[in-house]
Amino acid sequence: MRNVILERFKEGKKTIGTLTHMKSMTAVEAIGAAGMNYVMIDMEHSPVTIDEASRLITAADAAGIDAVVRSGSAGRTDVLKLLDVGAKGVIVPGIGCKEQVEELVRYAKFAPQGARGYCMTRDGKWGFSNEYAGGLGEYMKRANEGTMLIPQCETTGCLEQIEEITAMDGVDGVLIGPYDLSLGMGLGGSFDSPEFNEAVCRIKTACNKNNKVCITFTGDPDQISEKIEQGYDSVLFGLDVLALIGYYKNVVDVFNKCGV
Numbered sequence: 001m002r003n004v005i006l007e008r009f010k011e012g013k014k015t016i017g018t019l020t021h022m023k024s025m026t027a028v029e030a031i032g033a034a035g036m037n038y039v040m041i042d043m044e045h046s047p048v049t050i051d052e053a054s055r056l057i058t059a060a061d062a063a064g065i066d067a068v069v070r071s072g073s074a075g076r077t078d079v080l081k082l083l084d085v086g087a088k089g090v091i092v093p094g095i096g097c098k099e100q101v102e103e104l105v106r107y108a109k110f111a112p113q114g115a116r117g118y119c120m121t122r123d124g125k126w127g128f129s130n131e132y133a134g135g136l137g138e139y140m141k142r143a144n145e146g147t148m149l150i151p152q153c154e155t156t157g158c159l160e161q162i163e164e165i166t167a168m169d170g171v172d173g174v175l176i177g178p179y180d181l182s183l184g185m186g187l188g189g190s191f192d193s194p195e196f197n198e199a200v201c202r203i204k205t206a207c208n209k210n211n212k213v214c215i216t217f218t219g220d221p222d223q224i225s226e227k228i229e230q231g232y233d234s235v236l237f238g239l240d241v242l243a244l245i246g247y248y249k250n251v252v253d254v255f256n257k258c259g260v
Contacts, residue, residue, distance in 0.1 A: 001123075001131060001146025003088050004037050004066045005234060006172065009213050015234040016224070017068070021046040021241050025059035031240065032063025039065060040236060043072040044093050050078075054085040054122070061086070068148065074100060079107040084121035089148030091175050096157040098164045105170035108149040110140035113170045123147075148172040150215070153203050154180035162203050166210040173213030175236070176203055204231060 005015050017038035020027055023046075031039050041048060041056050048056070053069055060067035068089035071078045082090050092104055106114040120127040124139055131139040149170060153159060154177025166174060178200070182189050187196050200216070207214035208231070215234040216227050219242070227235045 001088075001142050003146045003148065005068075005089070005213060006146070006148065008037070009173075009233055014228055014232075016237060017066075017234065018237050018243075019070075019239045020056065021048070021239060023048055023052045023056075025055055027240050028056050028059040028065075028067070029063045032060065032065040036065055037234075038088070039067055040091065041067055041069045041087075044070045050081050050085070053082065053087075057086045068150070070152070074104060076107045079104065080117055083108060083116070083143075083147055084119070084123055086123045087147070089150055089172070091150040091152055093152045093154065093177065093180075095151040095153065095165075096155050098161045098168070101151050101165050101168060101171060104149060104151065105168060108147070109144050109170045113144050144170075148213070150175050150213070152177045154178075154184065156181075156184045159185075159199055159202065162206045163209075166206040166212045171212060173215060173233070174203060174207055175215040176200055176217065178217055207233075 008015050015037040017036055017040055018031055019040045019042050020031065021042055028039055039060055041053050043053060057067040066088040067086070068091060069082045069087045070091040070093060071082060074092050074094065079090050079092070090108060095101060108114060108116060110116045110118065123143065124131055131142045150173045151158065151165060151171060152175045153162060158165065159181065162174070165171060178191060179189060181199065182191060182196055185195060185199065187193050190196060204214050213233045215236055216232045217236045218224065218227055219238050221237070224235055224237060
């Protein structure tokens with residue numbers, strides 16, 4: 001199963017993606033037309049349902065980009081269904097300890113890595129994808145290799161165990177959640193503080209040591225090159241709703257200057 005984030009990571013290349021809160025296949029196709037490598041469908045902070053996520057994944061496939069999904073919870077059913085409908089990766093927020101991640105590996109990976117439940121589903125074209133050419137075992141092997149489990153490090157509990165978490169077989173990367181992590185550290189969004197910089201450096205170092213993808217977020221396009229220079233493997237930029245507001249706000253500002 002092709003996974004652009006993992007492919008480029010193995011080649012030493014970076015990736016860029018963005019978040020969507022819009023329940024719009026057209027919006028996802030537009031993100032693909034813009035040249036993004038992937039889109040993150042956010043089920044944690046939006047009203048997107050599993051059925052709608054499935055449609056957005058279909059749109060991403062049509063647009064030639066990968067779709068990863070941030071789950072609304074760490075439950076077995078949530079993780080399993082997202083993989084079954086074809087998500088190239090599942091990002092799980094609110095991770096508090098390594099035991100929780102061990103459980104997630106069991107949900108997200110087929111044996112022998114985990115204990116993911118099996119049924120012929122969309123991700124393998126109901127048994128008719130090329131991954132099945134070598135039989136069920138080959139499909140499961142390629143599914144494990146081509147779909148990502150990405151814990152989101154945004155709690156002090158996750159931070160304190162990040163070395164053990166990134167060392168786990170079945171964990172493919174980590175997304176740093178800067179806002180909640182800073183809040184959990186009592187820093188209230190002080191991203192320039194030494195304590196916060198030390199924390200994100202610790203996460204990045206753990207990912208590098210264990211050969212796992214380290215993803216960071218920014219809402220400022222001027223920070224993208226800085227993030228790349230800092231050694232992050234992937235940059236998750238902005239949110240489609242904010243991009244839409246920003247575009248039309250600029251238009252309104254031009255209009256208002258006309259004095260009409």
